[in-house]
Amino acid sequence: MTRLFLLGGLLAVFSLSLAAAPQPPPAAAAAGPKVIDIVKLKDNLYVLTSSTPGNAATFSGGNVAVFITDGGVTLVDDKLAGWGQAVLDKVKSVTSKPITRIINTHTHGDHTGNNNFFGANVEIVAHENTKANMMKMDAFKGDNAKYLPAKTYADKTTIGSGKDRIDLYYFGAGHTNGDTFVVFPTLRVLHTGDMFAWKDGPLCDRNNGGSCVAFPQTLSKVIAAVKDVDTVIPGHSPMQTPKDLQEFQRFVADLSRHAQDSMKAGKSVDDAFASFSVDKYPGYKNERVKGSIQAVYDELKK
Numbered sequence: 001m002t003r004l005f006l007l008g009g010l011l012a013v014f015s016l017s018l019a020a021a022p023q024p025p026p027a028a029a030a031a032g033p034k035v036i037d038i039v040k041l042k043d044n045l046y047v048l049t050s051s052t053p054g055n056a057a058t059f060s061g062g063n064v065a066v067f068i069t070d071g072g073v074t075l076v077d078d079k080l081a082g083w084g085q086a087v088l089d090k091v092k093s094v095t096s097k098p099i100t101r102i103i104n105t106h107t108h109g110d111h112t113g114n115n116n117f118f119g120a121n122v123e124i125v126a127h128e129n130t131k132a133n134m135m136k137m138d139a140f141k142g143d144n145a146k147y148l149p150a151k152t153y154a155d156k157t158t159i160g161s162g163k164d165r166i167d168l169y170y171f172g173a174g175h176t177n178g179d180t181f182v183v184f185p186t187l188r189v190l191h192t193g194d195m196f197a198w199k200d201g202p203l204c205d206r207n208n209g210g211s212c213v214a215f216p217q218t219l220s221k222v223i224a225a226v227k228d229v230d231t232v233i234p235g236h237s238p239m240q241t242p243k244d245l246q247e248f249q250r251f252v253a254d255l256s257r258h259a260q261d262s263m264k265a266g267k268s269v270d271d272a273f274a275s276f277s278v279d280k281y282p283g284y285k286n287e288r289v290k291g292s293i294q295a296v297y298d299e300l301k302k
């Protein structure tokens with residue numbers, strides 16, 4: 001183990017020096033061990049990170065909440081297929097309790113990829129539309145249908161009570177048509193899944209009922225309904241605050257409105273993208289803005 005860690009460290013230093021070189025070979029890091037970072041939010045709540053897309057070697061899937069209750073551990077999402085053992089190892093590093101429940105915030109494989117790894121004895125919970133979306137995935141066909149959510153809900157549901165309580169909310173379409181917001185009320189923490197993935201244009205998966213038109217309203221609803229939180233766990237970036245979520249709502253509302261207005265004015269997607277600036281949103285990128293605009297155009301075209 002020690003040698004592996006040393007090797008990992010050396011590789012990290014090596015990759016850092018390569019990063020400055022003109023053409024770093026991408027395969028060098030890909031061969032490394034599967035490493036997931038862990039962030040402690042509370043004594044009984046951790047987040048498994050390494051969730052930033054873009055680097056195939058370190059991208060493990062979305063942020064996973066690890067909630068330790070009297071009856072066992074609840075995971076919110078379970079990362080990409082192939083990362084199950086790495087998830088389990090990290091959970092074991094903070095508790096000896098078994099994983100008894102997985103909440104899938106939505107259908108995508110970087111949030112549901114290890115339902116099968118954790119086995120049929122784990123209770124899987126998701127919004128009813130997410131279960132329907134998962135049923136279309138090859139990963140849940142045939143014998144693997146037993147790893148689909150056994151428990152679903154429509155608008156709101158509560159699991160557990162007292163300090164172990166978890167509230168699940170559905171507020172409408174956005175990233176998909178089945179995105180769950182997960183609240184740990186006694187800890188004042190909200191997990192948004194990919195309804196707040198990053199500080200950039202949202203991904204609206206129209207094949208799974210996502211909507212960049214409805215997205216801002218859906219975010220407004222969670223902001224209005226879930227007030228008693230201090231910490232927000234986003235889908236694919238570092239921990240945020242409710243103020244960050246409010247800012248993201250304003251950003252998405254601006255972007256969606258701009259796309260709709262540009263379309264009505266007969267502008268192309270390229271022109272709409274060129275005339276949208278993220279400058280008034282500190283720290284925001286525009287790498288995914290064009291995709292969000294395209295999703296609005298696709299949704300509204302007759």
Ligand SMILES: [Zn+2]
Pocket residue numbers: 106108111175194
């Ligand atoms: Zn997603």
